[in-house]
């Protein structure tokens with residue numbers, strides 16, 4: 206037996222190819238959507254992996270430092286460092302801000318990293334060019350997604366930094382490139398007041414008789430000094446010694462030190478489950494809408510193609526073709542359309558959409574397989590209307606009145 | 607087991623029921639021997655198409671008997687279960703328009719029937735090609751139907767009707783779209799094929815050009831058939 210569907214497709218290939226391309230672009234958008242979601246999850250995962258931390262110590266009752274703001278004193282790390290099982294506890298700051306270069310500016314997550322050299326939690330684990338930060342001021346390591354180049358001078362708030370190293374795939378959970386600068390600079394940047402505000406604060410402090418006492422002349426200066434230092438960080442990253450249970454240590458820090466502590470699993474839950482939950486729901490909605498639109502298109506096309514073949518179907522039935530032969534003709538065409546659409550969609554998503562999309566698009570092979578199966582199911586279901594129309598055709602119609 | 611052709615006894619067909627009932631066939635009696643080509647002639651609305659549909663096993667008669675080949679297919683009720691297989695293996699159809707499958711080439715249009723009956727592709731195509739040769743269209747075997755002339759298309763349609771060697775062929779105005787020369791050629795082919803394959807052929811027609819070629823003619827009027835001797839002129 207020959208494939209009637211195959212012959213019909215070869216005969217009217219133009220119709221199939223053009224419809225397939227249209228459907229394919231839609232499928233490409235759908236695959237890219239799924240890829241964007243995977244990309245967001247992966248961004249969150251690399252953020253956590255690259256931090257090199259097992260525990261995040263943040264301000265009590267906050268979801269910090271990525272999902273909510275958190276600030277804790279910058280000497281907390283010493284007490285944690287001395288706890289048994291803690292290999293390393295280091296300060297870290299995160300600030301999402303516009304970073305300027307000449308006339309351009311880029312949205313980036315600026316992270317202040319504590320001294321200690323590569324391998325310290327919070328430091329970028331590897332560079333693709335240049336070197337790590339060696340001076341304690343005004344050097345920066347930037348992710349290449351920021352488009353900054355080695356040696357360029359960038360401005361973060363009021364200070365200028367020189368790019369000394371580049372990383373790849375170091376992004377915030379919302380996909381912004383990360384820029385690493387020394388912790389001291391970052392603290393200053395994050396908690397920095399502008400000059401007018403500093404003068405205003407000094408004037409107010411000096412005008413307050415409680416602080417400006419004639420019999421204790423050092424007090425005013427001490428208070429002003431304490432106001433202009435920035436003794437806060439957003440979190441302490443903790444690395445646990447091998448063989449110790451992170452959850453146990455987290456509980457201990459939480460109990461004795463009055464902080465909130467998250468393990469890696471909990472942090473992932475915050476990033477994936479809470480931070481990108483709304484985006485994920487939006488994407489899910491888009492996926493549903495796109496699936497419905499694709500089904501409607503396939504159903505409509507297959508129905509139209511079938512109506513165009515009513516006479517042939519009547520003849521086939523009259524000369525003794527089985528219903529299964531006719532159903533096969535329709536379903537195979539529908540599936541062929543889906544396969545053309547999937548190939549076009551996969552190619553366009555991989556070669557066109559993913560590279561030009563501003564966010565990281567992670568096309569997982571398993572998603573493609575799932576997508577392919579979904580398309581086959583959609584195509585089969587969409588041909589039901591056409592099949593019903595074909596089965597209703599009366600072979601007597603071929604004989605006519 | 608040789609075919610007995612077509613035998614129809616007191617066939618009746620009523621459409622609908624009650625006040626709106628139409629008795630399309632009231633009393634149809636026919637007997638067509640294997641190898642014989644008879645004409646079926648009657649005015650519009652006389653029941654020709656209804657009779658073909660009953661014989662073609664696509665609508666069910668109301669009463670009477672029908673025998674095709676050597677099988678009683680209807681005796682106040684269908685006597686065969688699988689009407690599709692009956693049509694495929696025992697009845698050839700030729701329509702006013704060729705109704706070829708546009709996406710199959712000439713060979714496969716003809717080979718489709720044996721393929722549907724489960725014959726291997728190569729064997730089905732060989733049958734088809736033999737028949738196309740006999741009908742003088744083998745040179746168009748690889749062409750698509752849309753590339754053929756009207757006469758060629760009709761010959762391919764005849765090949766399709768004959769390819770399973772059915773004991774019975776039903777032709778519904780097969781010469782209507784053709785000029786006189788081609789119309790007569792079609793009848794000549796049908797006569798030859800009827801003899802060659804021992805097929806009983808009924809040709810429904812209005813066509814004045816071909817009526818004189820039949821040796822026997824059935825007239826039908828208001829659902830009743832009358833037999834008549836034809837001129838039997840060689841086409």
Ligand SMILES: Nc1ncnc2c1ncn2[C@@H]1O[C@H](COP(=O)(O)OP(=O)(O)O)[C@@H](O)[C@H]1O
Pocket residue numbers: 606621622628629630648649650651652653654655656657
């Ligand atoms: N499906 C049907 N339902 C009801 N009446 C029908 C139907 N088909 C045909 N008829 C009636 O049966 C009679 C015979 O019709 P038909 O067999 O088509 O005649 P012919 O083919 O000779 O013109 C006509 O009166 C026609 O109106």
Ligand SMILES: [Mg+2]
Pocket residue numbers: 605606654655
């Ligand atoms: Mg008619």
